[in-house]
Amino acid sequence: MRAAGNSGAQRILCSGGKSAQAQQHGSDAPDPDVLRVTGLKKYFGGVKALDGVEFSLRKGEIHALVGENGAGKSTLIRVLTGVHSFTEGTITLDGAPFAPHTPQQAKARGIQVVHQEFNLLSHLSVAENISIEALPRTRLGLYDRAEVRRRARTALDGIGLTDVDVDATISTLGIAHRQLVEIARALQTDSAILILDEPTATLTDREKLRLFDLVRALADRGVTVVFVTHHLDEVFRICDRVTVFRNGKTIATEDVAGSSPAAVVRHMVGRDLALTPAPRPPVAADAPVVLALDDFRVTGSRAATGVTFELRRGEILGIAGLVGAGRTELLRSIFAVDPVASGTLRRDGAVVTLASPAQAIAAGMGFVTEDRKDEGLILSMPIAANTSLASMAHVTRFGLLRDGDEAALATRQGAQLQLKFGKISDAVSSLSGGNQQKVVLAKWLATKPDILLLDEPTRGVDVGAKAEIYTILRDLADAGVAMLVVSSELPELMALCDRILVMAADAIQGCVLPQDYSEETILKLAYGQT
Amino acid sequence: MTTTTSNAGRSFRDLINRAGIGMALLGLVIFFSVTTEHFLTPNNITNILTQITINLILGVGMTFVILIGGIDLSVGSILAFAAVIAGKAITLPGLGPTEAILLAILAGVLAGLVCGLLNGFLSAYWSIPSFIITLGMLNIARGAALQVSDAQTIYAFPKAFEQFGSALIFGIPLVFLLALALVGIAWFILNRTVLGRMIYGIGNNEEAVRLAGHSVFRYKMIAFSLCGLTAGIAAIVYMARLNIASPIAGIGFELNAIAAVIIGGTSLNGGRGSVIGTLMGAFIIGVLANGLILLGLSDFMRQMITGVVLIVAVVLDQFRARYGRAA
Numbered sequence: 001m002r003a004a005g006n007s008g009a010q011r012i013l014c015s016g017g018k019s020a021q022a023q024q025h026g027s028d029a030p031d032p033d034v035l036r037v038t039g040l041k042k043y044f045g046g047v048k049a050l051d052g053v054e055f056s057l058r059k060g061e062i063h064a065l066v067g068e069n070g071a072g073k074s075t076l077i078r079v080l081t082g083v084h085s086f087t088e089g090t091i092t093l094d095g096a097p098f099a100p101h102t103p104q105q106a107k108a109r110g111i112q113v114v115h116q117e118f119n120l121l122s123h124l125s126v127a128e129n130i131s132i133e134a135l136p137r138t139r140l141g142l143y144d145r146a147e148v149r150r151r152a153r154t155a156l157d158g159i160g161l162t163d164v165d166v167d168a169t170i171s172t173l174g175i176a177h178r179q180l181v182e183i184a185r186a187l188q189t190d191s192a193i194l195i196l197d198e199p200t201a202t203l204t205d206r207e208k209l210r211l212f213d214l215v216r217a218l219a220d221r222g223v224t225v226v227f228v229t230h231h232l233d234e235v236f237r238i239c240d241r242v243t244v245f246r247n248g249k250t251i252a253t254e255d256v257a258g259s260s261p262a263a264v265v266r267h268m269v270g271r272d273l274a275l276t277p278a279p280r281p282p283v284a285a286d287a288p289v290v291l292a293l294d295d296f297r298v299t300g301s302r303a304a305t306g307v308t309f310e311l312r313r314g315e316i317l318g319i320a321g322l323v324g325a326g327r328t329e330l331l332r333s334i335f336a337v338d339p340v341a342s343g344t345l346r347r348d349g350a351v352v353t354l355a356s357p358a359q360a361i362a363a364g365m366g367f368v369t370e371d372r373k374d375e376g377l378i379l380s381m382p383i384a385a386n387t388s389l390a391s392m393a394h395v396t397r398f399g400l401l402r403d404g405d406e407a408a409l410a411t412r413q414g415a416q417l418q419l420k421f422g423k424i425s426d427a428v429s430s431l432s433g434g435n436q437q438k439v440v441l442a443k444w445l446a447t448k449p450d451i452l453l454l455d456e457p458t459r460g461v462d463v464g465a466k467a468e469i470y471t472i473l474r475d476l477a478d479a480g481v482a483m484l485v486v487s488s489e490l491p492e493l494m495a496l497c498d499r500i501l502v503m504a505a506d507a508i509q510g511c512v513l514p515q516d517y518s519e520e521t522i523l524k525l526a527y528g529q530t
Numbered sequence: 531m532t533t534t535t536s537n538a539g540r541s542f543r544d545l546i547n548r549a550g551i552g553m554a555l556l557g558l559v560i561f562f563s564v565t566t567e568h569f570l571t572p573n574n575i576t577n578i579l580t581q582i583t584i585n586l587i588l589g590v591g592m593t594f595v596i597l598i599g600g601i602d603l604s605v606g607s608i609l610a611f612a613a614v615i616a617g618k619a620i621t622l623p624g625l626g627p628t629e630a631i632l633l634a635i636l637a638g639v640l641a642g643l644v645c646g647l648l649n650g651f652l653s654a655y656w657s658i659p660s661f662i663i664t665l666g667m668l669n670i671a672r673g674a675a676l677q678v679s680d681a682q683t684i685y686a687f688p689k690a691f692e693q694f695g696s697a698l699i700f701g702i703p704l705v706f707l708l709a710l711a712l713v714g715i716a717w718f719i720l721n722r723t724v725l726g727r728m729i730y731g732i733g734n735n736e737e738a739v740r741l742a743g744h745s746v747f748r749y750k751m752i753a754f755s756l757c758g759l760t761a762g763i764a765a766i767v768y769m770a771r772l773n774i775a776s777p778i779a780g781i782g783f784e785l786n787a788i789a790a791v792i793i794g795g796t797s798l799n800g801g802r803g804s805v806i807g808t809l810m811g812a813f814i815i816g817v818l819a820n821g822l823i824l825l826g827l828s829d830f831m832r833q834m835i836t837g838v839v840l841i842v843a844v845v846l847d848q849f850r851a852r853y854g855r856a857a
Contacts, residue, residue, distance in 0.1 A: 375738055390742040392727070
C-alpha cells in the first residue's frame with residue numbers, strides 16, 4: 001500500500017511541484033520557509049482571537065499545531081484559508097505577501113484544508129465529491145462523467161486508496177475512508193500546503209497508522225503538512241516541528257527531536273495562571289452522599305466498565321478529559337436526556353431510575369448545558385421567561401401565568417447572581433455572554449437543586465464574569481449544593497473542584513486530589529499516558 | 531409577547547412586525563375607499579366580514595401549529611370530513627331540531643379534534659416533519675369525507691341552524707363574532723398561559739424547553755389538536771352559512787389559512803408571531819379579494835395579487851429573521 005501511495009504522490013507532484021521548482025530557479029539561496037506569519041493579530045470586536053502569532057512552515061515538513069481550546073489554532077487556519085481576514089501583521093507565501101479574501105484565493109495559491117467535520121456530499125459518489133469544486137464538461141457543455149471518474153481514480157490512487165471504488169456513494173464509506181477521500185480531493189488541486197484539522201479525532205488506531213504513512217509520504221514528496229491535534233503522542237510520532245499556541249499567542253516553536261511531551265504541555269498551559277485557587281476546606285468525610293453512580297454506562301459507551309463515583313453534599317467534583325472523552329454524554333445520561341445503557345444511579349442512597357429531565361429536576365437536579373444558545377436559553381424571550389422555565393409551577397396557577405410572581409422570581413434570582421440587565425422583560429439575547437450564563441444559572445437555582453451538573457460553565461464568558469461565576473459556585477457549594485463540573489479548562493477545574501476525575505473513552509482514567517493538582521498530571525491521564 | 535426592546539435594530543424589526551401589517555391593511559382600506567364606490571358601504575363591510583370568517587377560524591388554529599415550527603396542510607380536508615360527519619348527525623332521523631344541531635356541532639368539532647390529535651401524535655411521536663404527516667392527512671380526511679358521504683352533498687338542515695349562519699348583530703355576522711372570540715381565546719392562551727409560553731418556547735428552542743423538564747411531545751400534540759379543533763368549528767360555520775355539507779368543501783383552504791398566518795408576520799420557522807397578526811393577515815387577504823373585484827379585476831387577477839402579497843410577506847419575514855440574528 002505504501003509503495004502505491006508513494007508513486008501516486010509523485011504523480012500529483014509532477015504537476016504540483018512545478019511552481020516550487022520555478023521559484024527555486026529564480027533565487028540563488030532558496031528561502032527554506034514556504035510560509036511565514038509575523039505579528040499576526042485578529043480581533044473579533046474586542047475579542048483578541050489572535051494576539052501576535054509567529055508561525056512558519058518549511059517546505060516538506062510536518063508541522064504540529066497544538067494548544068488548548070480557544071488558543072487560536074482554528075482562527076489561524078481560517079485566516080490562512082481565506083475564511084477570515086486579519087487585523088494586523090504580515091503573511092508571506094513563497095516570498096510574496098499573502099492575504100486571501102476568499103477560500104478560493106487560498107486554494108488557488110495551493111493551501112488546502114481538511115476539516116474535522118467533513119465537507120462531503122454524502123449522497124453523491126466519491127468521484128463526484130472529488131470534482132465538485134470544478135466539474136469538468138465535455139465539448140458540448142455536458143457533465144463529463146468519464147473525466148470525473150478518471151480524475152477521481154488518479155486522486156485516490158495518488159494517496160494509495162486503490163481499494164476505494166470511485167462510484168461508491170460517500171454514505172457507504174466509513175469515517176476513515178471519508179477523510180481520506182477529503183484528503184484526495186484536497187491534494188488533486190496542486191496543494192503546496194495541506195492543513196489537517198484534528199484528523200485523528202474519529203479514527204481507530206489502524207486507521208491512524210494508515211493516515212500517518214500517507215502524511216509522511218506526502219511530506220517526503222514536498223507537500224508541507226500542518227497537523228492540528230490534541231494528541232501529543234501523534235506530535236512526537238510523525239511531526240518534525242511543533243508550534244504551541246496559548247491565548248492567541250505563539251508560545252514556542254520547537255524541533256520535535258529536541259523537545260519532550262512535558263515541555264510541550266508546559267508551553268500549552270503556561271505558568272501564569274490568572275485564576276489561582278484560594279484553597280477550600282475539604283468536604284467533610286461524613287458528608288452524606290447525594291449522588292452515586294455504579295458501573296453507569298451511557299448509550300454507545302466505548303468502555304467495557306461503566307463510570308463509578310460518589311458525590312457528597314457540598315462537594316464540587318470536576319470531570320476533566322479531552323473533547324470526545326464522553327464527559328457531556330455522561331452528564332446528559334445522568335440528567336436523563338439520553339437513555340442509560342446499564343448501571344445504577346443512587347440519589348441520597350436510594351436507587352432511582354430517571355426517565356426524563358422532568359424526573360431529574362424532581363429529584364433535585366439541574367443541568368447547565370455546554371451550549372447555552374442551543375440548549376440553555378430561549379434567546380428571543382425575556383430574562384424573566386427564561387429564569388422561570390424550569391420552575392413554571394412557582395409562577396403559575398391553574399395553568400395561568402402570574403407575571404408578577406415571574407418578575408419577582410427573576411429579579412430575586414438575578415440579584416443573587418448580580419445579573420446586569422436593563423429590564424427583566426428584555427430579551428436574553430440583549431445580554432453579554434457572562435450575563436446570559438448567569439440567566440442559565442438563575443433558571444436552575446430557581447428550582448432549588450441539591451445537585452447541579454455544569455458543562456463548560458464559563459465557555460464564552462469574559463474573565464471578570466468567570467471569576468464571579470466561580471464565586472457563585474463556591475458559595476453554592478458552601479450552602480450544600482453538590483456539583484459535577486465538566487470543563488476543558490484545567491485551571492478552572494483546579495480552581496473550583498475538591499476532586500477531579502479524568503475521563504477518556506467513556507471511562508474514568510483516574511482521580512486527582514488537590515495536593516496532586518497539576519496540568520501535567522491531568523493531561524497525562526487524559527491523553528492516556530500513564 | 532410584549533418584548534420591550536432597547537436597540538435600534540430591534541425596534542425597527544418591531545416596527546415592521548407590528549405597525550407594518552396594520553399600516554398595510556389601513557393603506558388597502560384607504561385605497562379601495564377612494565378608488566371604488568361601494569367598498570366602504572355597510573353591506574360590503576358585512577360581506578367582507580362574512581367572507582373572511584372561515585379563513586380566520588382556520589388561521590387561528592394554524593397559528594398555533596406554525597408557532598411551534600410545524601405546518602398543517604390538512605385543515606381543508608378536515609373541514610370537509612367534519613362537515614360530512616356533522617351533516618350525517620344533523621340529518622339523523624327522529625331528532626328534534628335542537629338535539630340535531632347540538633349533536634352536529636359536537637360530532638363535527640370532535641371529528642376535527644381527532645384528526646388534529648392524530649396529526650400531532652404521528653408527527654411528534656416519531657419526529658416526522660408535520661408537512662409529511664398532514665399531507666397524508668389531507669388525503670385521508672378527504673377520502674374519508676367522500677367515503678362517509680358516498681360523495682353526496684348533505685342538505686336540508688333545521689331552520690335555526692341556517693339562521694345561525696346568516697344572523698347579523700348590528701350588521702356584523704354572528705359567525706364573524708364567533709371567529710373574533712376564537713382570536714381572543716387564542717390570544718389569551720398564547721400570552722397568559724403556560725401552554726402559550728411553551729408553544730413560543732418550543733418554536734424558539736425545543737431543546738431548552740425539553741431540558742427544563744417539559745414534555746415537548748405533549749405541547750406539540752396540543753397545538754395540532756387545537757388546529758384540528760378549529761377546522762371542526764370552521765366546518766360547522768361553513769355548513770351553517772351554505773346550508774350544505776359537501777365532501778368537496780374546503781379544497782385549498784389550508785393554503786389560505788397559512789397565507790393569513792404568514793402575512794400576519796408569524797415566522798414559518800416558529801417561535802415568533804401572534805394571533806393578532808393572523809387576524810390582520812386574514813383581513814388583508816379578504817380586503818384585497820373584495821376590493822380588487824370591486825375595482826373590476828377578474829378573480830384570476832385577484833388570485834395573482836394575493837400570491838404577490840404572500841411572497842412579499844415572506845421576503846419581509848426573511849429580512850426580519852436576518853435582522854434579528856444580526857441584532
